[in-house]
Amino acid sequence: MNERIPLKKKILSENDRLAKEARDEFSHHSVVALNLVSSPGAGKTSLLERTLQALGNDIRIGLIAGDVQTENDATRLIKAGGGEMVWPVVTGGACHLDARMIMRVLKDVDLDRLDLLFIENVGNLVCPSSFDLGELMKVVLISTTEGDDKPLKYPAMFRRSGLMVVNKTDLLGTSDFSMQRVVGNARSINPDLEVIETSCRTGVGLDKWEDWLRGLLASGQ
Amino acid sequence: MNERIPLKKKILSENDRLAKEARDEFSHHSVVALNLVSSPGAGKTSLLERTLQALGNDIRIGLIAGDVQTENDATRLIKAGGGEMVWPVVTGGACHLDARMIMRVLKDVDLDRLDLLFIENVGNLVCPSSFDLGELMKVVLISTTEGDDKPLKYPAMFRRSGLMVVNKTDLLGTSDFSMQRVVGNARSINPDLEVIETSCRTGVGLDKWEDWLRGLLASGQ
Numbered sequence: 001m002n003e004r005i006p007l008k009k010k011i012l013s014e015n016d017r018l019a020k021e022a023r024d025e026f027s028h029h030s031v032v033a034l035n036l037v038s039s040p041g042a043g044k045t046s047l048l049e050r051t052l053q054a055l056g057n058d059i060r061i062g063l064i065a066g067d068v069q070t071e072n073d074a075t076r077l078i079k080a081g082g083g084e085m086v087w088p089v090v091t092g093g094a095c096h097l098d099a100r101m102i103m104r105v106l107k108d109v110d111l112d113r114l115d116l117l118f119i120e121n122v123g124n125l126v127c128p129s130s131f132d133l134g135e136l137m138k139v140v141l142i143s144t145t146e147g148d149d150k151p152l153k154y155p156a157m158f159r160r161s162g163l164m165v166v167n168k169t170d171l172l173g174t175s176d177f178s179m180q181r182v183v184g185n186a187r188s189i190n191p192d193l194e195v196i197e198t199s200c201r202t203g204v205g206l207d208k209w210e211d212w213l214r215g216l217l218a219s220g221q
Numbered sequence: 222m223n224e225r226i227p228l229k230k231k232i233l234s235e236n237d238r239l240a241k242e243a244r245d246e247f248s249h250h251s252v253v254a255l256n257l258v259s260s261p262g263a264g265k266t267s268l269l270e271r272t273l274q275a276l277g278n279d280i281r282i283g284l285i286a287g288d289v290q291t292e293n294d295a296t297r298l299i300k301a302g303g304g305e306m307v308w309p310v311v312t313g314g315a316c317h318l319d320a321r322m323i324m325r326v327l328k329d330v331d332l333d334r335l336d337l338l339f340i341e342n343v344g345n346l347v348c349p350s351s352f353d354l355g356e357l358m359k360v361v362l363i364s365t366t367e368g369d370d371k372p373l374k375y376p377a378m379f380r381r382s383g384l385m386v387v388n389k390t391d392l393l394g395t396s397d398f399s400m401q402r403v404v405g406n407a408r409s410i411n412p413d414l415e416v417i418e419t420s421c422r423t424g425v426g427l428d429k430w431e432d433w434l435r436g437l438l439a440s441g442q
Binding site for chain 2: 007039040041067068069070072093095122123124125126127143145146147149150152153154155156168170171174175201
């Protein structure tokens with residue numbers, strides 16, 4: 001199966017071409033796009049629900065919600081205030097979003113009506129790391145229930161992200177998860193990685209996430 | 222990229238051929254092989270550590286520990302009593318184990334010295350579902366911190382598994398996870414799916430898992 005590697009390169013190079021088109025679109029319309037990645041169940045949708053509730057009146061937020069199957073996340077985000085600015089993408093078995101899927105959705109999106117676009121990827125710490133979606137930055141979520149060794153075991157995702165959100169801090173102490181260790185492990189792979197600790201359940205730390213988003217938008221990125 | 226689908230078929234058909242070789246090997250040596258799959262951090266390695274401690278004196282257990290990067294899991298399993306019967310497989314970026322990797326490891330394994338072989342897959346609820354490793358059965362772990370909607374969102378994995386272990390039951394009540402809902406969702410996809418509830422932290426439910434394993438071995442599978 002020697003053709004696998006050249007084919008993978010070809011797929012990724014085609015993806016990069018389409019990601020550049022998406023990036024140009026975002027830039028042209030001054031939209032900040034973030035690609036949200038994590039394991040299944042780390043809290044991507046919960047974080048986005050909280051973000052809509054906190055910032056939805058000040059910032060024009062759009063959301064592309066990727067899933068292997070079901071539109072459950074999109075439904076949750078619509079209910080949380082995303083309204084008509086939520087676009088589901090069901091990959092039908094594929095383990096990641098790719099730039100072609102994003103370009104297809106963008107046909108339905110009036111980017112002039114948005115400041116910030118979240119792309120919620122499929123829950124998977126491996127495959128989505130390889131696919132640029134035209135985003136400004138990947139934001140990786142990890143929950144305290146997953147174990148603090150995950151950055152070492154899935155390094156590509158942490159290397160390619162600009163921010164790590166450590167979620168479910170309300171469950172610290174129920175396992176041997178150490179905040180110091182997870183940050184140390186992540187920064188051993190990516191020394192520039194920013195870190196924010198949150199609990200989407202209690203709300204602790206969400207102010208820092210919201211400030212970070214406001215700062216990103218204000219910096220004119 | 223129209224060549225993607227035929228190529229995927231070709232890869233899977235080659236994988237099936239090698240998986241059949243592995244299955245024949247297991248059968249010839251009367252080894253029960255289980256393919257353990259889950260999200261990152263659901264507790265595969267913890268369950269195996271507990272299993273080695275509980276059954277390691279009665280049952281001859283081997284473990285193939287797959288990871289994208291690092292041999293951390295293998296090291297944990299060796300310490301937990303797996304000793305020289307632990308074989309790490311680092312996929313080097315690949316998001317799943319495949320039958321070729323298993324056949325390569327089996328060259329170093331004396332199957333006559335084993336009753337039970339666990340294959341701990343890469344932490345990923347999507348890709349490993351497509352790759353037969355010659356196992357008797359896939360066992361899917363899900364932790365109560367991941368959300369009870371996961372069987373609906375990642376249906377292929379739950380459709381192709383014979384047993385679902387719901388782990389981290391000590392954390393029930395810290396989220397809106399419902400045991401009834403997760404079982405209902407999983408059985409809406411796979412009505413024959415067996416279910417065992419465990420907490421690898423407290424040990425509750427592990428007796429059922431151990432009984433299940435003993436039953437599987439006794440049934441002469």
